[in-house]
Amino acid sequence: MTDTRELAAAAPRGSFTIEPRGPFSLRSSIRFLEGFGPASFGGADDDTGRLDLAFALEGSWRTIGASLDQSPDGTVRGRLFAGKPLTRPELSAARAQVERILSLDVDGSGFEAVGELDPVVGELQLRYPGLRPVCFWSWYEAAAWSIIGQRTRMTQAAEVKRRMAEELGVGVEINGVTHWAFPSPSVLSGLSGFPGLTGAKVERLRSLGEAARRGAFDSASLRGMPRDEAFALLQELPGIGPFSAELILLRGAGDPDHAPVGMxxxxxxxxxxxxxxxxxxxxxxxxxxxxxxxxxxxxxxxxxxxxxxxxxxxxxxx
Incomplete structure (x- = not known):
């Protein structure tokens, strides 16, 4: 089991602000997450409008925490938590990862025009104001979820993922509460077994951990390459087929413009x-x-x- 003592008493290590381009509601994101089992999520509070999350930072895979809220003028404010000070590149990377998670890295100023052209979309935009896709914390975590969930009921898979975070991941104290991040690639690459996982899934998760640990690709590179090329690259990972590759690209890397027409x-x-x-x-x-x-x-x-x-x-x- 990973030693979590270092980060369990994490302190605030920086802050940032994000100005959404186009409509965005953090409360809508929170309400979506509250019903999204794969997130194994406990840091969404619709009453206060605050979102707390712990995740492994892409690249270094160091575990950090973030606490987010939205001011009346629409600005998203974030505070970062970690056991040790964050470097300037890590601060920038953390902000960029939060932007991708909440789809704030996309200019949404033209989204309302889609609803003006398509009345069905326009009605949905009114019903769910400011809702944008909420991604997995990384492409890596989306890939892990796709493997864990194969031939398994979503509720059971979500429970396995939650226990993996608590037993193998690193904890970060955010606003007085410890949140558990999904295990880093270095931990997953050494996985020998886990209750609820078949031997085949363990082997696939090890391969995934090794690919992420050596930096085979990242969310930005997946988003930047032609979609067919990204799908093909992802399917080189053991256990990742077309359906899983699509999930990783859309809900992991945050591709904003793809319709899963085969689903x-x-x-x-x-x-x-x-x-x-x-x-x-x-x-x-x-x-x-x-x-x-x-x-x-x-x-x-x-x-x-x-x-x-x-x-x-x-x-x-x-």
Missing amino acids: QRFAEAVEFAYRLPHRPGAEELTDLSESWAPYRTWVTLLLRVEFDAHQKRVADAR
């Missing part, structure tokens, strides 16, 4: 939102989503949230 749940969400008389196929979904550019991922999230809310209403009515 059944996406087709179901479109069928429901657009009141279609049939389940749309990949070609129809591709044609429809072209009008959402350059925010196809953002619209996909709104459709998913609306469809999930519908399914919950149906289940509650039974």
